[in-house]
Amino acid sequence: MRRRLRDVPAALVMLVASFTLLAVWTIYPLVRAIQSGHLRCNITGSKCREAGWGQYLDVFLSKNFQDALMVSVKLALMTVPAGLILGIGLAVLADKHLRGIGFFRTVFSSTIATSVAVASLVWFVLLQPEIGVLSDLFSGWIPSLKNPGLLRDPNTALPAVALSSIWASLGFTFIVITAGLQSVPKELYESAYVDGAGSFRRFTNVTLPMLSPSILFISVVLTTRALQTYGEVALLTGGGPEPEKSTTTIPYLIYGKNSIISGDIGLKSAAAVLLFLISLVFALVQFRGFEKRVHYGN
Amino acid sequence: MAYGAAVAQVRLEHVTKTFGDGDDTVTAVDDVSLDVQDHEFMILLGPSGCGKSTLLRVVAGLEDPTGGDVYIGERRVNDVEPKLRDIAMVFQSYALYPHKTVAANIEFPLKVRGVAKAERAADAQKAADVLGLTDYMRRKPGQLSGGQRQRVALARAIVRNPAVFLMDEPLSNLDAKLRGDTRTELVDLHRRLDSTFLYVTHDQVEAMTMGSRVAVLNAGRLEQVGTPQDVYDYPASAFVAQFIGTPPMNLLPPGLFGSNLVQVGIRPEHLLLTPGGPLQGTVRQVEHLGHEVLLLTESDGGTRLAARVAPSSDLPIVGEVVQFDVAPQHLHRFDAVTGVRVP
Numbered sequence: 001m002r003r004r005l006r007d008v009p010a011a012l013v014m015l016v017a018s019f020t021l022l023a024v025w026t027i028y029p030l031v032r033a034i035q036s037g038h039l040r041c042n043i044t045g046s047k048c049r050e051a052g053w054g055q056y057l058d059v060f061l062s063k064n065f066q067d068a069l070m071v072s073v074k075l076a077l078m079t080v081p082a083g084l085i086l087g088i089g090l091a092v093l094a095d096k097h098l099r100g101i102g103f104f105r106t107v108f109s110s111t112i113a114t115s116v117a118v119a120s121l122v123w124f125v126l127l128q129p130e131i132g133v134l135s136d137l138f139s140g141w142i143p144s145l146k147n148p149g150l151l152r153d154p155n156t157a158l159p160a161v162a163l164s165s166i167w168a169s170l171g172f173t174f175i176v177i178t179a180g181l182q183s184v185p186k187e188l189y190e191s192a193y194v195d196g197a198g199s200f201r202r203f204t205n206v207t208l209p210m211l212s213p214s215i216l217f218i219s220v221v222l223t224t225r226a227l228q229t230y231g232e233v234a235l236l237t238g239g240g241p242e243p244e245k246s247t248t249t250i251p252y253l254i255y256g257k258n259s260i261i262s263g264d265i266g267l268k269s270a271a272a273v274l275l276f277l278i279s280l281v282f283a284l285v286q287f288r289g290f291e292k293r294v295h296y297g298n
Numbered sequence: 299m300a301y302g303a304a305v306a307q308v309r310l311e312h313v314t315k316t317f318g319d320g321d322d323t324v325t326a327v328d329d330v331s332l333d334v335q336d337h338e339f340m341i342l343l344g345p346s347g348c349g350k351s352t353l354l355r356v357v358a359g360l361e362d363p364t365g366g367d368v369y370i371g372e373r374r375v376n377d378v379e380p381k382l383r384d385i386a387m388v389f390q391s392y393a394l395y396p397h398k399t400v401a402a403n404i405e406f407p408l409k410v411r412g413v414a415k416a417e418r419a420a421d422a423q424k425a426a427d428v429l430g431l432t433d434y435m436r437r438k439p440g441q442l443s444g445g446q447r448q449r450v451a452l453a454r455a456i457v458r459n460p461a462v463f464l465m466d467e468p469l470s471n472l473d474a475k476l477r478g479d480t481r482t483e484l485v486d487l488h489r490r491l492d493s494t495f496l497y498v499t500h501d502q503v504e505a506m507t508m509g510s511r512v513a514v515l516n517a518g519r520l521e522q523v524g525t526p527q528d529v530y531d532y533p534a535s536a537f538v539a540q541f542i543g544t545p546p547m548n549l550l551p552p553g554l555f556g557s558n559l560v561q562v563g564i565r566p567e568h569l570l571l572t573p574g575g576p577l578q579g580t581v582r583q584v585e586h587l588g589h590e591v592l593l594l595t596e597s598d599g600g601t602r603l604a605a606r607v608a609p610s611s612d613l614p615i616v617g618e619v620v621q622f623d624v625a626p627q628h629l630h631r632f633d634a635v636t637g638v639r640v641p
Contacts, residue, residue, distance in 0.1 A: 185391060185393065187389045187390075187391050187393035188393050188395065190360055190387075190389070190393065191387065191389060191393035192406075192410075193360070193380055193381075194358055194359070194360070194380040194381065194385065194386070194387045195381065195386075195406060195407035195410055195454075195458075196380075196381030196407065196410045196411055197406075197410045198410075201410055205395065205406070206395070209395070209396075209397040210396075210397075212397070295396050295397035
């Protein structure tokens with residue numbers, strides 16, 4: 001015990017660096033946001049007054065927040081399953097010892113090195129009604145590609161943002177799943193093969209269960225990313241098209257230049273804290289929901 | 299379900315397996331012909347990289363032979379999928395599904411064959427009974443010991459009642475004590491199942507104690523097939539002579555004991571401490587093993603000999619010069635160039 005006490009000063013000194021970073025970049029902003037969430041402020045933030053902790057409930061129940069929450073949830077529902085399925089599909093396809101497969105692996109994982117800004121710009125150009133390649137190629141099947149354009153149609157703007165988001169996240173999903181696949185023992189496949197399992201049954205009985213930790217991880221990360229989507233919305237649609245605001249996600253409601261609460265640091269803080277709690281709930285639900293289906297090996 | 303109903307022989311005719319192409323070609327199995335009889339416990343024995351596992355995988359259908367034919371029963375199975383070969387395989391790592399319970403693991407081969415739920419549960423229960431796993435059916439492999447996992451792998455193999463069991467070093471992940479116990483259990487299982495076993499190992503003790511016959515492989519080639527005692531008593535080559543037996547057979551340099559063209563081998567237990575005997579060496583080490591003593595000697599010319607002698611109070615000590623004699627019928631002769639046994 002005495003020896004442990006003697007180690008405390010040295011331990012504290014060693015913890016200073018990481019604790020400082022954590023305190024400055026995470027703990028202080030979080031505490032400050034929680035505290036600001038019960039204030040109402042003027043546009044410069046120089047004058048604030050108490051609005052009571054009930055402001056959190058008011059913000060949560062407000063139509064603007066509910067609409068934005070719905071958009072964020074819809075975006076998550078569009079991007080997470082599709083991103084997972086595509087990522088797993090590509091990783092399984094590329095998990096072969098074929099000549100030149102390295103090239104495809106590089107291509108499939110390349111979007112991890114692409115910023116949201118670049119990805120959004122690429123999709124903005126592709127979907128442009130006047131000059132976009134996709135608009136030219138597929139407008140026969142999807143007329144709204146040309147008129148008014150996917151990003152300008154309130155019904156298609158969110159799926160279009162989702163498309164860009166899925167594409168941008170694909171590299172990350174691909175790399176994590178590929179790493180997961182490479183850690184599956186070859187004998188499990190061979191054993192299943194000898195026992196008579198076809199490729200589909202090997203996929204469902206070996207691949208998917210063995211990937212379950214990676215799938216849960218990606219699912220939580222993609223959901224959190226989807227709930228926090230800001231960049232794609234700001235660059236592709238500006239939260240619009242107006243007046244429906246069909247792509248105004250919670251982060252865009254908080255930070256967007258056209259947002260109704262953009263001038264009030266108190267309301268923005270309340271919304272940000274609520275977003276944090278919602279993300280936390282989603283993550284916990286996923287952990288709890290998949291707990292029994294995730295296997296971490298022997 | 300009654301175990302042992304289906305039996306089959308395995309016949310390999312000039313089987314060759316190469317990997318890679320051009321200058322990078324590696325021949326893992328080189329023109330191997332082997333007959334494994336019904337009910338036989340055949341051991342494929344050899345050092346690491348000798349091709350024994352590859353040969354087993356060729357029989358399983360996990361590798362296609364580059365040349366030659368594989369027969370199971372009367373049927374040529376070169377182009378037959380593993381699931382239609384009526385075989386079951388036990389892997390070195392057991393290859394249990396970590397997310398499935400013991401019961402689900404054992405049932406899996408039946409499930410993929412579309413066996414009804416009630417029937418496969420009954421069959422799995424019977425296999426579990428045979429291997430003493432009844433109390434562990436609801437557990438996952440991660441909650442079992444190495445020996446229990448190994449038994450689950452065996453249960454999964456026997457549940458289908460296959461004609462041939464293929465086992466790829468199934469004991470090598472167990473500790474020494476458990477390995478000894480499981481050896482006995484496997485021999486007992488083979489007797490009860492009355493099936494054909496093809497068993498790969500690099501451990502000569504497993505080969506000697508379990509096999510009806512042993513096939514010794516070296517560098518992809520079959521060196522000898524015979525009963526364990528035959529292989530020990532009449533090794534077909536210098537390689538087999540040295541690979542089987544602990545310590546291995548003493549091989550004298552050509553010319554030391556007879557013709558220059560012949561290399562003579564003597565088992566350690568056949569070297570008799572005899573003052574004035576024809577073989578001489580200085581004792582370098584004396585290993586007391588309780589029931590026997592190993593004397594390790596080295597001659598002036600650098601020839602090393604290991605001799606197995608009975609414990610006694612007047613054994614030579616380290617540094618002492620000793621002589622050995624050997625009865626003529628215990629001399630093994632091998633061609634000095636090819637290593638093949640000569641009369």
